[in-house]
Amino acid sequence: MSTPKHQLVLTRPGFAGLLVQEFQDLWQLFGKPVGTAAVAFDEHEVLPALDATVFGRQYLPRATCLQIESIEQVVGVIVKRLETLSNRANRHAAKWTLHAFAQDDDPALQLAGKIEKALLAAVRQRLPRLFQRFITPVQAQSEFVGSPGSSGMLVQIYLPSLTELWFSAAGASSGPSIFIAGNQRMRHFPGAPSRSSSKLEEAFVALGRSPKAGEIAVDLGAAPGGWTFTLVRHGATVTAVDHGALMLPKDKKFNERVIHLLANGLTYKPPVAVDWVTCDMLVGSLETLRVLERWLEDGLARNFVFNVKLPQAQPWPVIKEALSLLSRYPWAVMKAKHLYHDRQEITLMGCVLGNSTEATSEEKSKH
């Protein structure tokens, strides 16, 4: 009898319920939560790409659930599965990598590390040809990314608890993120006044675009300055709107390129349209959406990143309202994402044009 297979979609711990709601409401796909950070779908459902979802972070195709009795027992079962797959992988000379993980600082993380070590040792001994094709997750980030037809294989072992794991082995180009658990941690730049700066760095990656030297930005709710720091780091000149104090590094670059405006970000309007507007104001979600709507309606910026704080109770209707707002504007990119650095919040992002060089030169030729 073959083992039942599923597709697993991972999210941030605590958000499995919202992921179930999102897939049900937007795609009529019915999933079952697995712990607090994953949802299992039938193997035959056609799932949306991770990038098109708000809460999806990682995807485990053809995943099977194994009970963990001991490390030796579970490694034995996985090696048998890999033995079957290795004939195919060896024939195609496919490289492969391994992500063995649990979420956050779950005690299961340590167990995942031990299983990974024992599994690689067993593969080295029992499947030496397959072992020769192993590359580390970091090597895979450059080898597998950007080669959609790549025959590389991604083996994932996810532990939602200390007693069970989910095993998945599939083509690296079949939909999963190349980052472990789909988490792309951004580095914290020295001098950044707050950890929030990493959130904006991550949003730029998700948007596929970041400010270019000389672009003009408005940062609403800027204090203590993490996002302003990031905008300047990418080359923008920034109007930082907030009644709070900025704690930017005392350096020429920030003195010359930041104007601090003690104003209300809910009503502030730039005198002329700008390249970027970012917003991280600590205000209600619906107020944030109204501000974004005004900026979009009046054509005040060509790119935006807005953080929307979600209510604890009933966040889904707010998210639907945000998605509906984005869908009313036919911009090249419009997305809503629960980023790795987001907590009880989501990030809305958009740009008028797909290609940044095009955007700048076209806009410049008008002046």
Ligand SMILES: C[S@@+](CC[C@H](N)C(=O)[O-])C[C@H]1O[C@@H](n2cnc3c(N)ncnc32)[C@H](O)[C@@H]1O
């Ligand atoms: C989460 S903090 C912003 C952090 C900032 N993005 C950073 O990276 O350092 C929220 C900010 O929103 C500001 N804020 C709240 N209501 C505002 C309003 N109506 N206008 C301008 N700023 C506002 C607060 O003063 C606070 O500094």
